[in-house]
Amino acid sequence: MIIEENGWKIIFFVLLMLFTLIRIIFAVKSKQSKVIQSQNLLEEKIKAFTVSLGTFFLPLVYIFTPWLDSFEMNFPLWARYTGFAILFLSLLFFLYVHSVLDKNWSPVLQIKENHELITSGPYKYIRHPMYTQIWMWVAGQFLLVSNWIVGLAGIITWSLLYFTRVNKEENMMIEQFGDKYREYIQTTGKLFPRFF
Ligand code: SAH
Numbered sequence: 522m523i524i525e526e527n528g529w530k531i532i533f534f535v536l537l538m539l540f541t542l543i544r545i546i547f548a549v550k551s552k553q554s555k556v557i558q559s560q561n562l563l564e565e566k567i568k569a570f571t572v573s574l575g576t577f578f579l580p581l582v583y584i585f586t587p588w589l590d591s592f593e594m595n596f597p598l599w600a601r602y603t604g605f606a607i608l609f610l611s612l613l614f615f616l617y618v619h620s621v622l623d624k625n626w627s628p629v630l631q632i633k634e635n636h637e638l639i640t641s642g643p644y645k646y647i648r649h650p651m652y653t654q655i656w657m658w659v660a661g662q663f664l665l666v667s668n669w670i671v672g673l674a675g676i677i678t679w680s681l682l683y684f685t686r687v688n689k690e691e692n693m694m695i696e697q698f699g700d701k702y703r704e705y706i707q708t709t710g711k712l713f714p715r716f717f
Pocket of ligand 1: 618625628629630633637639640644648650651690694
């Protein structure tokens, strides 16, 4: 089925709003648990805001204005459908991961009161399933929008946060949970399950 550019914009908008709704629900939940330790708070906040530029604000400009239309990449239809499928799966996975991590989630690096080390659900196999999910999201965004500014903005802003955060997060978890986390590292992969 041929979908006009505005059709893709509407589809992307609906997915983006569902993503935002899930985030808001869990952000409200997360606020209920007390923070006992934050790491590099200002830097983390700036990076999280930068990601929101690439995955939320710029996509909204793409959806609601024609300003970015000249950066269209003319991806073939199958690529845009693949983007849709990836975004849809990523959304379901997002809901699942958020519900497993529950009140231990925070948008920046933090340890909460009574922080539990989660090793169940996707965490049984992967240490950073939410980051896997966001990688899927930015890849799906690129394919669906077929626009190099919006596509690259998602991938670049997310890469900046991911590559500067993930090792710090693991060190923070080791500081908090000690050998329990060190053992957990032995049996899990960072973004994908370990098969050996
Ligand atoms: N990196 C994880 C979580 C992202 S949210 C993922 O991709 O799924 C970031 C917060 O989650 C961090 O501040 C840390 O306190 C917490 N966290 C990370 N891994 C955790 C785990 N296995 N159990 C509990 N909390 C965890």
